[in-house]
Amino acid sequence: MNFWTDPIKVLYDWLMSLFGGWGMAEPLANTLVTLLGIVVLITIALVLDIFLVWIERKVVARFQGRLGPNRVGPFGIFQPFPDIIKLVIKEDITPDGADKVVFNIAPVLSAGSVIILWAVLPIASRIYGVDLNVAALYIIAAGALGTLSVIMAGWSSNNKYALLGAFRQVAAMISFEIPMVAMLLVPTILVGSMSLNAITQAQVDGVWFFWLSPLGSLIFAISAIAELGRSPFDLNEGESEIVSGYHIEYSGMKFGWFYAGELLHAFTFGGFMAIFFFGGWHGPWAEEYPLLGAFYFVLKALFGYWVIMWVKYTVPRIRIDHMLAFNWKFLTPLSFALLIVTATVHVLMRDAAFWLYVAAMFTSNLLLGWLTVEILRSYTREKREAVPSAAHH
Amino acid sequence: MDFINTHLLSTILFFPVFAALVILFFPKEQVALIRWTALLSSLVPFGLTVWLWTMFDPQAAGFQFEEIYPWYEAIHSSFHLGIDGLSLSMVLLTTLLTPLALLASFSVQDKVKAYMMLFLFLETGMLGVFLAMDLLIFFVFWEIGLVPMYFLINQWGSPKGEREVWSPFGSYITSARNYASLKFMVYTMAGSLGLLLAVQMLGVLFQTYDLATLVAQWSAFDGTLFGMDASRVKVIAFWAFTIAFALKVPVWPFHTWLPDAHTEAPTAGSMILAGVLLKLGAYGFLRLVLPFYPVEAQQYAGWMAFLATMAIVFGAFASFGQTDFKRLVAYSSVNHMGFVLLGIAAAAKAIGTPDATIALNGAVLQMFNHGLSAAGMFFLVGVIYERAHTRDLDKFGGLFPIIPVYGGILIFTSMASLGLPGLNGFVSEFLVVRGSFPLLPVFTAVSMLGLLFTGAYILKGIRKVLHGPLNEHWAHGEHKLTDINLREILVMAPLMALILILGIYPMWLLDVINKAMLLLFS
């Protein structure tokens, strides 16, 4: 065992011996080291967050045919720091009619709800916060806190645009939570555990779940985007309609927390996509060298993040009723159907040869997808055909 | 695959219901989707049955692939499934005919979704009767089968028909399909009342509904019951069973629901009605009456044979007297099923003897064969009815040149129905006659009259439809008949193939039946 094969354990032992050397009692030392670990993890997340700002700005610029930040540092990589300084020194306004306590809690809760997600992220084979046996559900629970923060922000601002934005966001989050939970159940069913470590390990031992449930990963991605409130589902902000949504009244670093939270949230969901469907930290030699695994993980998460951005800057915003109808009338039934199909095929085929099992899973997904497309097609055809005849009469 | 292995029977049994529930969620305008889903999903039980057939061990005594689940523990009823050679052949028949009937139903345009769902429910109902190894479950499925059929006749039956209801109080005209469906329902329900009562008595008496246990205990039962001698109670219960099943077979004089129901039912409904539902009654005789009441059955074998002979002879006569093509075929079912009962009666008379075994072999094979040929005949009547919108034999004539392929298929199937050697009907009729002749010579001899008239009515049908001078009405213009199409041929092809195969080499089926009969009744 050395630093390269198990860095956390090495660091832990070193710190314990260090604190022990200072004459500290062991429980106290343990608590201290744990707290230190939490702080380090949060710090890493937030530092990453800073660079995400840069990445986001660079990528959006490329999408829009611009250069993006390019003055501060090489490729403008230090651009976020001036941004932060600007946010910090800006005037912090709290509106008169606002419910002050709630107004101030909301941004903290918002950023906090994202950061607590990092507690369960298996970044590499032996690098993770905690191996929670209900981690998949924990993600949803954290999302629920996020929802709460939105509505708190919206309501406490005492601004109708803010409230409208909050309503929209909450409606979207609650609705899209359902297909998302259903899709989280797909890996859960396949593995038989909700622990993210177990899920990753199962993919390391078997195949990436993308091959078992391509349709599932697609549904998960869509509902994740909605959950994040990003375009095309960014109705909560809807600049042209409700100015900026629930954080309209926020300024300075309070706004900064919302902003940071959103970016980190998107990145984190890229990570979840990687964990649930693309093998997590899995890659060549990742098991032996956890830091390599962490590298893979960040790469995959960034890829997921990039996809989310790609969608965001490509697809126009849709109407709120369309969005909800899309969820309730299409995505939710589909995800339930997929869940049933997955469970059935899994039970029926799990004793068969592995390749047969994978093939059955993959084809059943494709079949379901095809069936869905066919039903949609005939449905739209009917709608289309109904229109001219109605115009006739 | 392990799940399917251990739950094969229940998978076969409930898959149609599952498919029906899936169809429930389809939009009702998606007719093609619904049809294909129904058809394809009905092929699944068939495939599983074929697989079951390959794994089935005909030598083994008792039931195989058994599944038991607690169901109604308070009254000691459990959900107990199992098969032996007898039920296996009937399950095969059911799962084979259902896809064909569904394929035949592609021409149904009205309320397709409900139709297909009912049909799939019907399949489960029928399969349940054959698979049930628990008397109460048996009864439940027995009744379940009625409901879809009632609606199929009532809603999709021939819309125009009228029926005169005559009684000494006067007569009136009513809608034929309403009349037929009601008659079918009420008749069967009435028969089941006695059955239910007898079933309840057994359940209360022995604290179980398990077939195997009941057979052992009930036939050995002795003493008094309800203040009566056990033997008398047994006689009463015997008739309660017998009448319930006789109604379903149906046996003369309980047969008058059959021509009405068959004639008014939609084509596929008639196929299933004749192909499978009638077998339920005969199956009841074999599965319940003979094992439960060997003594009583022997005592009343003569009466059963009498009724069977009446069914054979008068079924044939009445069939010959028809001008409605479908009613002609319907009465032919009375005639053919009479042979089944004749075989059963003969077997009842001397259970366990070689003659009885041969008679039973014949009876079971006749059930299977009649399922094939009657379904085929009803379908063919349906084919021409769909085109001509009439079933009146006098309105056809000389159609052979216009519809040559149809004509060929009709003649082939008719010949199977007629009992031509080389086709399936002959083998079973021969076995029945062979088995019952030494036991019931007079009845067998008299029933030959019915066999003779089988030929008469079959030839009458062919003569009136295909042969003779061409009725020009059907040759030109809007009434021009078109020949049977590919879909309809696909319905007939498996039936015809089986008819031929069973006629030439019946061993593969008969061997299973024979072993089952030996194990059951000796």
Added chain:
Amino acid sequence: MIPLSWFLYLSAVLFSIGLYGVLARKNAIAILLGVELMLNAVNINLVAFWRMGNLALMTGQVFAIIVFAVAAAEVAVGLSLVISVYRRHNTVIADELNLMKW
């Protein structure tokens, strides 16, 4: 290590507070809030008994989950009723809704 009684007393307190809310609050929504408190009190008991009893018997947890479902259903129906009532009578004050009096 926490003894069972702590949980029971906590639950009793919570239950009583909830009961007070139900009985005393004017606003129909607030009444429902009280109900939620009571349900949670019950849940604490259920889970505590599970933890202190035979761990292999999941009855306590299962019933806690069923209580979740019941609570969700209750809130959904209750709130929709409240909104419906609000639309019709423009109030959610329980005392003002006395159509049922003779």
Added chain:
Amino acid sequence: MATETIVWLLPLPPLLAFFLIVLFTNKSKALSHSIGVGAALLSFVGSMVVFFRALSVEHFGEGEHIFASSIPWLPTGDTFLRVGVQIDPLSAVVLFFVAWTILMIFLYSVGYHNFGQPKGDHDHPGLPPHGATVTDAHGHKHTVLSVEPMYSRFFAFLGLFAAGMYTLVISDNLLTLFVGWEIMGLCSYLLIGFWYAKPSARNAAIKAFMTTRVGDVFMLLGLAYLYSATGTLSYREIFYNQEVLHHLAETSSHVFGLSAAGLIALLLFIGTIGKSAQWPLHIWLPDAMEGPTPVSAMIHAATMVSAGVYMVIRIFPLLTADWHGHDLTTAMSVVAFIGTFTAIFAATIAVAQNDIKKVLAYSTISQLGFMISALGMGAYIAAAFHLVTHAFFKALLFLGSGSVIHGMEHGVLHTGNHHVDPQDMWNMGGLRKKMPITFWTFLIGGFALSGFPLVTAGFWSKDEILADAFAHGHWAILITLSTAALLTAFYTMRQITLTFLGEPRTKEAEHAHETPWTMTLPLAVLAVFALGYGWVGIPEHFPGLGGLLPNWFHHFVGATLLEHPEAVEFSPIPLGISLLVALGGLTLGWLVYKDVKAGQPDPLQKPLGVLYPFLQNKWYFDEFYAFFVIKPMTWISEEFSYKWMDRQLIDGILHTVAQTALWIGSSLRNYFDKPIINELLGDKLGAYWTFQPAGRALSKAQTGRVQSYLIGAVAVFLLVAAALYLFIF
């Protein structure tokens, strides 16, 4: 290839031809007939191989010296019903003539159905071809024969027919015999009704099927009886097993005092009555002439009717199980009576028929009567011998008559007068010059039928039957059969004279034309057998010829039986009788009909008086059946069992029950529920006087505030809980 394998394969080619033609090649006429004829040829070659291999086996037919093979077919309890094939001497000779005649008929059909001729102008499937108009190089229009529209189908059916016959011949048990038997029944139905659009053909087909089916159901009963009595249906195990036969002969059947053997034999024989058209089930056969002529030949010569006789020959040991060589048993008497009566009865009818094919049809019935009669009196070899020779010459005669009709049709098309019936002999005359090959072969066939001495096969076989009757002292049979033979010679000569001799009586006959080689070649081949086949069975003591050739037939076929039958002692008396009746009849026929002119009535009409229409109308049997059988049966079907019993009696009872229940229900509702329960108890007593006042009083307690109710509820709950706690726990 092992002989047994060949035997198994014999029925297959025609059967496959049937399926091939029906399923695939029915569009192509040339392909279809190639397949059909090719299949017949294959079976023919196989049959010949089997036949000649059988000849080369020593002691063929005795014990195990046969070709036999079987497989289990039906499981029956612990045992199996085995079916299989067997060739013993009897089936070998039958196979021989069956193969030859079937091949000839197939070949003949090609020409008969006008292969190579153009399509008809108004031809319609289901009707005979009406001729086609063609324009020759000079622009003249001719009407010529047109090809049959259902040409392919004909060969398919013929193939199935042949398959049925081969199955019947090669089978080693009565069950497969019955299978072939019934398949032929179907084919006769299909082929007699080949031109199904003609009502006459359609009705004739049904008549044939139904009449034979009457026999068949009895036969089925006989099979069931035999099977249950012996536990097998195999020839070897029943007919060649003294023990079984003895047991059957000893057992009483409780019916008419017959032994079981006798009853079974009679039941089976009823099948033959139907199939071989014996009185009283003969009525279908003349009507069967509605089919195309090759079919008539097929049915009446090669296959179906022969099958009936073949079956009786097969069950001969059973029929004679309790016979000890002297007085005939009851069963045998019945058989003998039916055969003899049929022989004379049909011969009388044949005398008065005008249709060339009807005459042959009745002559067939009559000749079959000869065979049955022979069997009834125990003349086993004679019957078999006559069966074979008759097959050859009757096939020849039918094909010849078909050729004549074909020629006449040519004439009809030429003149365009479609009212002339090409089958009516009165429209013919003088055809010998127009159709020489047909004439000579027909003459040979006719003489063979009449029993023209020495040179024809028919003489030898018929003579043997008469000799048998004489030798065993069955005088009544002898006299009756002799009379029948006289009549046979007479009507045969009548037919030949009217058709071929003299001068043409109509224009159509003048323009008749010889038929193509495909039709004349079979005639020639069959003529050879009609002449030559008799020489294999010349009795040893026959003056002059006897001993020149060994009596091969007797020895060969005789080996089929367990106890080889003795040849009857030669006596000049029956020889004299047969010479007398044959030559006498022929001469008489020629004398009476040689000068008949067109338009003249039958010379017999006057001397016979009222008897003539009686004979011409076939003793009014059709009318008899129509009135006494068909009418009552139709009445029972339509009126009694359907309308009266089902519709009125059973349904009437049901409806009465239903209406009674309905009445009870509505009475209860109208007289009890509505007035008493609803109005009195419900409205008055309940609502108005009791509940309303009480409700009003109590309603004051309702404040309508939910929380006040709740407080009350909690309070009461606490009280109750306290009370429970204090007083109970």
Added chain:
Amino acid sequence: MIDASQVIFLLSAGLIVVSAVMVVSVRNLVHAALWLVSTLFGVAVVYAVLEASFLAVAQVVVYIGAIAIMFIFAVMLTRRDLLSKSEQTNANWVWALGLAAIVFVALAFIISGYGASLNRLPAAMPEGYDPISALGNALVSPEGFALPFEVASVLLLAALVGSVYVALNKAKE
């Protein structure tokens, strides 16, 4: 001596009780709902202390993520009363307080009546015992609680349909 879990319990119990009191007493209903969130969060912590991890998370998801949000929605949708700053208790509040107190006393009395068994301590989790899969099995196996589970799901469905129907704005019809 007080240990870490006891500290956590006491903290969360304090949170629960305080928040619950706030729920039933604050005038602003939104605040009441937010206090409810706080209460429920405390309950979740109690579950966590009891090592019922699934319930703890489910508590957050269901109560905070759905029920509390719904409350806030409902409060906002009935704004007229939200704005009124009048007294939020009805005329009978004294009675209610009394009854609640009696109930608490009665409960406490009954609880204390059980004596020693009250001091029962939680047993250690057996090695390798996974309460979540045990819970899962219990919920869906026929020997366990499949039927109640199904009934609960039917109840939810009925509630779904029912609440949609009730809340549907019929005025538009």
